[in-house]
Amino acid sequence: MKTKALKSGMGLLVINFLLLIFSCAQAEKEYDYISENITVEKTGETAELNALEKDDKKNVVTNKIKIIKNANCKIKVLDVEQATILAKKMAFQYDGYISDERFTNTNYTKENRFTLRIPQISFDKVLDSICLIGTFVDHKSITTVDVTEEYVDITSRLKIKLEVKQRYEDILRSKAKTVEDILMAESKLREIQEEIEAAQGRLNYLTNKISYSTIQVDMYETIIPKEEPKGYTPSFLDKAVDGVSFGWKLVEYFFLALFYCWPLLILVILILLYFRWIKK
Numbered sequence: 352m353k354t355k356a357l358k359s360g361m362g363l364l365v366i367n368f369l370l371l372i373f374s375c376a377q378a379e380k381e382y383d384y385i386s387e388n389i390t391v392e393k394t395g396e397t398a399e400l401n402a403l404e405k406d407d408k409k410n411v412v413t414n415k416i417k418i419i420k421n422a423n424c425k426i427k428v429l430d431v432e433q434a435t436i437l438a439k440k441m442a443f444q445y446d447g448y449i450s451d452e453r454f455t456n457t458n459y460t461k462e463n464r465f466t467l468r469i470p471q472i473s474f475d476k477v478l479d480s481i482c483l484i485g486t487f488v489d490h491k492s493i494t495t496v497d498v499t500e501e502y503v504d505i506t507s508r509l510k511i512k513l514e515v516k517q518r519y520e521d522i523l524r525s526k527a528k529t530v531e532d533i534l535m536a537e538s539k540l541r542e543i544q545e546e547i548e549a550a551q552g553r554l555n556y557l558t559n560k561i562s563y564s565t566i567q568v569d570m571y572e573t574i575i576p577k578e579e580p581k582g583y584t585p586s587f588l589d590k591a592v593d594g595v596s597f598g599w600k601l602v603e604y605f606f607l608a609l610f611y612c613w614p615l616l617i618l619v620i621l622i623l624l625y626f627r628w629i630k631k
Contacts, residue, residue, distance in 0.1 A: 416497065416499050417497070417498050417499045417502040417557070417561050418471075418495050418496065418497055418498070418499075418561065419495065419496040419498060419557075419560045419561055419564075420471060420474050420493065420494075420495050420564040420565075421493070421494045421495075421496075421564065421565045421566075421567075422474070422478050422491070422492065422493045422494070422564070422565070422566045422567070423491075423492055423566070423567040423568075423569070424478070424481065424482055424488065424489075424490065424491040424492070424566070424567075424568055424569070425488070425489040425490050425491075425568075425569040425570075425571070426481070426482060426484065426485030426486075426487065426488050426489065426568070426569070426570055426571075427485050427486050427487040427488075427489065427570075427571055427572070427573070428484060428485045428486060428570050428571070428572055429486060429572065430572060431454075431461040431462070431463050431570050431571065431572040434484050434485070434570050435463050435465070435570060437484055438465075438467070438481050438484060438568060438570075441477055441480050441481065442467045442469060442477065445469055445470060445473035445476065445477055446470055446473075447467055447468055447469040447470065447473070447477065447563070448467070448468055449465055449466065449467060449468075450466045450467070450468050450565075451465065451466050452464070452465035452466075453465070457574075458574070458576050459573070459574055459576060460571050460572065460573055460574060461571065461572040461574060462569065462570065462571045462572075463569075463570045463571075464567070464568070464569050464570075465567075465568055466565060466566070466567050466568075467565070467566040467567075467568065468563040468564070468565060469563060469564050469565075469566060470562065470563060470564075471561065471562060471563065471564045474564040474566070477566065478491075478493075478566055481566070481568055484570075485570070489569075498557055498560075498561070501557070502554070502557055502561075505550050505553055505554050505557070506554065508550060509547065509550040509551065509554065512543055512546055512547045512550065513547065515543055516540065516543045516544065516547065519536055519539055519540050519543065520540065522536055523536040523537065523540070
């Protein structure tokens with residue numbers, strides 16, 4: 352009987368020990384779940400941000416590729432002014448515009464450098480048409496920058512920031528009771544608003560660069576300088592005019608000399624009058 356009682360006691364002890372281990376494991380899981388919920392509720396960003404980032408990374412391939420296209424070319428033309436007018440007409444035809452222009456004119460060349468902003472869908476057409484204007488293409492280059500990942504990342508983060516901003520505004524309106532809570536919520540709203548404005552600015556910049564491609568065009572025209580005459584031989588009429596002018600200047604100088612020397616003239620006249628009076 353003692354052996355049976357001992358075995359029963361040992362069985363109960365083992366069962367109690369197993370139940371204790373199982374209850375501790377369940378409590379630990381529950382504690383982790385509560386901690387995670389508290390963290391998410393506190394920040395409002397981390398768990399949702401991670402989930403959306405994972406979804407965005409999965410959908411990057413399915414989204415439309417965002418590419419910034421740039422080109423520059425240098426062409427020789429017969430007439431820079433006419434070629435520039437033609438290039439502008441091409442840009443306006445495809446809803447483009449000129450962002451800047453610089454024209455230079457020397458004794459040997461005429462050059463015009465201008466930048467076109469063209470909708471990306473018409474980029475290749477406009478570039479090929481401009482190159483056909485020239486009689487010779489010095490160089491043409493095209494560069495592309497893939498900004499799909501950055502664009503998707505900024506878009507997803509902006510969406511999350513807007514949702515978090517709305518959440519803090521709700522907290523500020525309904526749940527913030529003390530002055531400390533109100534100031535903390537307003538401070539967090541200011542930080543989020545600055546981040547939203549920065550993200551929106553970057554997103555607008557990328558959208559503009561993606562939608563409108565840039566083409567920098569250099570046009571030049573070679574000018575043959577005219578030879579200047581080696582010497583100049585004046586005609587008879589030119590010599591006569593020069594002689595009259597010279598004689599008139601002599602008359603002017605003579606009368607001016609009289610005006611400058613009037614004291615001497617008066618003295619000479621007095622001396623002559625004195626000698627004539629003595630002779631009488």
